[in-house]
Amino acid sequence: MDIIIIMLTGFLLFMAEKSLFEHFWHRGLYADIKISPKVAFPGDRCALTATVTNEKIMPLPWLWLKFNVSSSFEFPEIKSSGDALSYYNGLFCIMGRQKIERKMHFIPRKRGYYAIRDLDLIGTSILFNGKSSKHFKGSSTLTVYPESVSAEEVKNIILKTEGLTPLNAFATPDPFEFAGIKEYSYQDSFHDINFRASAHMGRLMSNKHFPTVRGEIALIMCFPESHNKTSYEVKRSEYIISLVATLSDVYTAANYKASVYTNAPDAAEEQPVYIPYGSGDKHIKDIYEALARIDYTYCAPPESLKINERQSSVAVFFSLSADKAVIDLFENIKENYAEAQWYLPVMEFDLKTTASPTPLANLIGVPEVKT
Numbered sequence: 387m388d389i390i391i392i393m394l395t396g397f398l399l400f401m402a403e404k405s406l407f408e409h410f411w412h413r414g415l416y417a418d419i420k421i422s423p424k425v426a427f428p429g430d431r432c433a434l435t436a437t438v439t440n441e442k443i444m445p446l447p448w449l450w451l452k453f454n455v456s457s458s459f460e461f462p463e464i465k466s467s468g469d470a471l472s473y474y475n476g477l478f479c480i481m482g483r484q485k486i487e488r489k490m491h492f493i494p495r496k497r498g499y500y501a502i503r504d505l506d507l508i509g510t511s512i513l514f515n516g517k518s519s520k521h522f523k524g525s526s527t528l529t530v531y532p533e534s535v536s537a538e539e540v541k542n543i544i545l546k547t548e549g550l551t552p553l554n555a556f557a558t559p560d561p562f563e564f565a566g567i568k569e570y571s572y573q574d575s576f577h578d579i580n581f582r583a584s585a586h587m588g589r590l591m592s593n594k595h596f597p598t599v600r601g602e603i604a605l606i607m608c609f610p611e612s613h614n615k616t617s618y619e620v621k622r623s624e625y626i627i628s629l630v631a632t633l634s635d636v637y638t639a640a641n642y643k644a645s646v647y648t649n650a651p652d653a654a655e656e657q658p659v660y661i662p663y664g665s666g667d668k669h670i671k672d673i674y675e676a677l678a679r680i681d682y683t684y685c686a687p688p689e690s691l692k693i694n695e696r697q698s699s700v701a702v703f704f705s706l707s708a709d710k711a712v713i714d715l716f717e718n719i720k721e722n723y724a725e726a727q728w729y730l731p732v733m734e735f736d737l738k739t740t741a742s743p744t745p746l747a748n749l750i751g752v753p754e755v756k757t
Contacts, residue, residue, distance in 0.1 A: 411509045412520045414441030417451055419502045419526045425675070427531050428495055434461075434526075435489045436476065438507070443482040446509055451476045453505035453524070458496040497532040497624060499653045499679040501525075531674045532624070532631045539753075540632050543702065546727055568594050602663055602699040603637045604723065605630045607648040608691060608712055609682040609705075619706065622731045625752040626704045627677050629729075633702065634673045638665045645699075646673055649691045653681040658691070663699075688715045693722050701726040708743040716746055 416439040426432050436451055454471040455461070461472070480486055494500075502524040510517050567580055569591060584591045607626055613619065634644045646661040659676045661669075688711040701723040705712050708730060720726045727748065732740050734751035742749050 408518055410442065410444050411446060411511075411518060415439070415446070415507065415509075415520060416441075417505055417507050417520075417522045419453065419505060419524045421502070421526045421528045424527065425529045425531060425678075426494055428497060428533050429493060431491060431493060432459075432528065433489050433491050434459075435487055436474075437485065437487045438478050438480055439485040440480045441483060445481045447479045448510035449478040449480055450508040451478060451505065452508065453502055455492075455502065456494075456496075456498070456500050458498070459492045459494055459500075461490055461492045494528065494530045497530050497627065497678055499527065499529055501527045529675055529678045531678050532627045534632045534635070535625075535628050540629065540636065542750075543629070543633065543727070543729065544636065567591050601637075601642040603633070603642055603644045604663075604699050604701040605633055605644060605646050606691070606701055606703045606719065607646075607650065607705070608688050608703070608715060609648065609650045609685045610707060611685050611687055613682050613685070615683070618733055621733070621754075622706055622752055623682055625731050626706070627680060629704065629731075629750075631674060631677050635670055638670050641665065644669070644673070646676065647691060647693075648680065649686040649688060650680045650682040651685065652676065653679045655679075658686055688712050691715060693718055699723050703728045705730055705747075708747055713744060713746065 416437075418437045420435045420437070422433050422435070434455070438449065438451060440446060452473070452475050454473055457470055457472045459472070461474075476488065478486055478488075505522050505524050507520045507522070508517065509520070569589065580591050580593050607630060609623060613623070630646060634646065637644045643663040643665050645663040646659065648659045650659060651657055652659050659680055661673050661676050664672070701719050703716055703719055703726060705716075705728070716726065716728050728746050729750050730742065730747040731750050731752045734753050737749060737751040740749060
């Protein structure tokens with residue numbers, strides 16, 4: 387009789403523990419993911435911090451945090467499966483009224499906009515007789531900027547355009563845009579003499595001013611409407627984006643205004659990327675962020691691409707193909723800009739044996755090491 391009572395008591399305690407777990411385990415339980423920094427370049431060192439908080443007295447000795455991250459993130463703790471996403475499954479043993487933070491370092495390898503939107507907590511009772519899950523919405527993102535290309539790789543493009551842009555640059559200096567101090571020359575206005583600097587330097591100095599009109603460069607990218615995402619097609623597409631990032635940096639640093647157009651959508655906003663003319667640090671940051679978020683899987687047709695009709699601007703056009711729609715687009719660009727250059731990337735090992743599909747386009751080689 388005593389054995390039966392003990393067994394019955396044990397069974398009741400077993401069921402009571404399961405009932406208490408299912409009723410209380412999720413209360414005051416929270417999970418969150420933070421990535422720092424928010425922006426990075428491929429190869430930078432970043433950190434992902436997973437936080438689990440238990441605000442109640444009841445301990446949870448068996449708690450799994452699960453979420454997906456991009457397989458382009460290299461974690462020592464996570465083995466890549468070769469798929470687009472890698473799966474994190476971490477075990478936490480958390481006591482009552484405790485918060486646990488677990489930091490994992492990783493290296494992003496590819497340009498893109500990455501977000502962790504979903505994470506789950508899986509809890510198991512102490513006696514393993516109950517198992518439940520709780521879903522959380524994450525809001526952590528990482529923007530990985532495109533890689534820059536070398537000066538040698540953009541030299542020819544710059545040489546072909548630098549004879550064109552100065553025609554529309556450097557007009558009358560703007561008296562309200564101070565650029566520095568220089569030694570006085572007879573061409574300078576008397577009003578620009580800086581007497582304080584002259585007294586300090588021991589010779590006559592004058593103020594420099596930025597020009598009221600600067601050269602304007604439109605960087606235009608046209609991707610196929612449907613991207614087959616083969617290895618070489620991806621490399622060619624990514625190389626175009628890296629070229630545009632580097633050129634926008636070079637030209638804005640030289641006080642030109644740059645704009646960026648493409649028929650590819652923004653991965654975050656699902657609208658074709660368009661950055662109007664501008665200059666300065668904030669403008670180049672806007673360009674890099676927009677380029678990072680480009681998703682060229684499905685793009686608008688070439689004829690829908692915006693063309694800014696500014697006859698004083700020079701256009702630098704990039705495409706992966708030269709079919710009729712793309713040729714028509716470039717003809718439209720030539721009509722609406724002071725001058726236009728068209729570049730079509732091919733793999734560097736194919737450059738010598740590949741002829742341009744149209745006399746309008748210049749072939750450029752994509753190094754094999756670029757991804």
